Amino acid sequence: MLETITPMKTAEAREALLESARKHEPEKRGRKASKEVRQLQLIEATIDSLAKRGYSETTMADVADGAGLSRGIVNFHFESKEKLLVATLAYMADEYAAHWRAALTKAGDDPARQLQALVAADFDRSICNKRKLAAWCAFWGEAKSRPTYQALCGARDAAYQKVFIDLCATLKQSGGYAFEPQVMALALSAMLEGLWLRLMMGTEDVTRETALQAANEFLSSAFPKHYPWPTAGSDKAA
Amino acid sequence: MLETITPMKTAEAREALLESARKHEPEKRGRKASKEVRQLQLIEATIDSLAKRGYSETTMADVADGAGLSRGIVNFHFESKEKLLVATLAYMADEYAAHWRAALTKAGDDPARQLQALVAADFDRSICNKRKLAAWCAFWGEAKSRPTYQALCGARDAAYQKVFIDLCATLKQSGGYAFEPQVMALALSAMLEGLWLRLMMGTEDVTRETALQAANEFLSSAFPKHYPWPTAGSDKAA
DNA sequence: CATCATTTGTTGAACATTCATTCAAAATGG
DNA sequence: CCATTTTGAATGAATGTTCAACAAATGATG
Structure with a gap:
């Protein structure tokens, strides 16, 4: 009424x-x-x-x-519950893609800055909050037995994996690293998703800041020439 | 309880x-x-x-x-469907814990070998197969809204996180690395779970071997003194 | 060993509940 | 007045649970 x-x-x-x-x-x-x-x-x-x-x-x-x-x-x-859920997943995938591309564009031309921007984008508040993470994880849990979900979640990964690989290859060139770009890109993207999973669970004291810190330590380890470790001068309270 | x-x-x-x-x-x-x-x-x-x-x-x-x-x-x-599922999750958690502990024991006393053994154990066939991974992921997807699942999945993590942290701290000492052990341990365990997720999805051509390779590249990056990169002579299939 | 009684395990149908879907009727807006 | 949107009850299918009957093992007794 x-x-x-x-x-x-x-x-x-x-x-x-x-x-x-x-x-x-x-x-x-x-x-x-x-x-x-x-x-x-x-x-x-x-x-x-x-x-x-x-x-x-x-x-x-x-x-x-x-x-x-x-x-x-x-x-x-929506015609059915199934279609509502597909539309919801597509909506989240679109939102993620837009955010990801915006971060990449905004980062400029330097590959090192680009990679760091993409990593940081994953932990932005608008994308990375308990509500959305829980929804993502809910779909992941069903993706194995639902080709439609798998395709939408897979599209989310496959499209970006190539960019990660190219960035890793470029940085390898300029930094003289020993890793295999494809493999390193896989490790990186897997870690990002794993951190999402940890954030979603929310059992430990893992926050968005902690997760981003872990991701950045990964970058410093893998690309030490491009992401030097903070010098001892800065604070490092445990 | x-x-x-x-x-x-x-x-x-x-x-x-x-x-x-x-x-x-x-x-x-x-x-x-x-x-x-x-x-x-x-x-x-x-x-x-x-x-x-x-x-x-x-x-x-x-x-x-x-x-x-x-x-x-x-x-x-089992009294109810809910209890059947809890028992199933508990069974998988027990199995994982036993496998994990066995790998740790078998690795001997060297911290570097121990860490590598734990990483490799995650991709052992008995633990890491599509069937089990899909089941794990199914529970993850429901864990957010089910305290019982969350506790069982959380127990899986929390107990091992401390060992990871200690190993990272020990290796940091002997290798003179710059990272923070807690943060590096988080990055490492997150990557392992993320690789599981990727394997479960199975969209890309990610196999157990590829995943293990990625995990080992992570170790080589983070602990270069302990896990030196393979020299150019060895194989490196794409 | 044979027989019977009791406990334990198993079956399948009946039951109750939940839930997605449908649809006729009402409301809304141009 | 017509097209579009919304409502809420009715419907039917799916599914977890219960239960009375049944079957197999175990044990007691003679």
């Missing part, structure tokens, strides 16, 4: 919703804009549910409730 | 039971297996189902069918 805007969940979700709405619809055309906004609203509610209840406990009813809408609405905007 | 029937047997006795459990008896039904064997049989069937269908699609009926038994049997040996 009351059509007042239902209170958006987190400020974060609201921000993402509005930003995406602007991005996808530069010139709002009434009905269509409303439709897209509603879809994003449902996708955000899906991420919330995945983070809060896990994949296996995420229900259509919970998504609809989370969005403050009625039960049947999801099957109207 | 939930101390289900987890017989702390020796590795040999456990292996014998497992072998009996894996055996598929085409003979007529009837009780011809001890309680422990039947439980292991059901746990193995659960791992199969998790690997084949994923967590959310794993049903009691599928587990029973996979074990070649009737529908109601699981609720007899």
